[in-house]
Amino acid sequence: MTHLPEKLLDGYRNFMSGQFQAQTDRYKQLAREGQSPETLVIACCDSRAAPETIFDSGPGELFVVRNVANLVPPYAPDGEFHATSAALEFAVQALKVKNIVVMGHGRCGGIKAALDTEAAPLSPGDFIGRWMSLLSPATEAVVNNTMMTPVERQTSLERISIRYSLANLRTFPCVKILEDKGRLTLYGAWFDISTGELWVMNKETGDFERPEAL
Numbered sequence: 001m002t003h004l005p006e007k008l009l010d011g012y013r014n015f016m017s018g019q020f021q022a023q024t025d026r027y028k029q030l031a032r033e034g035q036s037p038e039t040l041v042i043a044c045c046d047s048r049a050a051p052e053t054i055f056d057s058g059p060g061e062l063f064v065v066r067n068v069a070n071l072v073p074p075y076a077p078d079g080e081f082h083a084t085s086a087a088l089e090f091a092v093q094a095l096k097v098k099n100i101v102v103m104g105h106g107r108c109g110g111i112k113a114a115l116d117t118e119a120a121p122l123s124p125g126d127f128i129g130r131w132m133s134l135l136s137p138a139t140e141a142v143v144n145n146t147m148m149t150p151v152e153r154q155t156s157l158e159r160i161s162i163r164y165s166l167a168n169l170r171t172f173p174c175v176k177i178l179e180d181k182g183r184l185t186l187y188g189a190w191f192d193i194s195t196g197e198l199w200v201m202n203k204e205t206g207d208f209e210r211p212e213a214l
């Protein structure tokens, strides 16, 4: 009997003899000096869209918060349990990151659930339903659009949700103030799992484009 899945133990052994071995000094330095990542990535929990993998990042480079459908709730200092807001607060106020990237992705299960208005809750708590209700105004606009195919609705809402999260980020006073001072920059990106394509949001138009350099 093992106390951790074998696949994870095998992976860990590979990590220790590979990555950790190769970057021992870097890990030691990070332990000694603490972390100072320049970028916060807000990404989905989806196992196929891991920011560290997609951006080929080493230890200490990315501060990552992942939640269902990479949503940022609006600023709400109401005494409730705000996991994403806590991570955001720490990244901006304590780590003083320079960049925040909201990264959505194709075939997002959270977005699919939001568009599937007929589906029953997965559990009595309906945590996903409640969480995805953050996007309700956008969802309602897309879900009722019969001119679009289901795939078009899905991709549209995935991208609208990124713009929506960026707007919510700016409701946090610390984000707004630092962005206005030019000390913090916000970005949007969308990753296509099947092709590996990364689409980047044009800050002026809000459209998603393939960067020319790729």
Ligand SMILES: [Zn+2]
Pocket: 044, 045, 046, 068, 069, 070, 105, 107, 108, 109, 110, 111
């Ligand atoms: Zn997702």
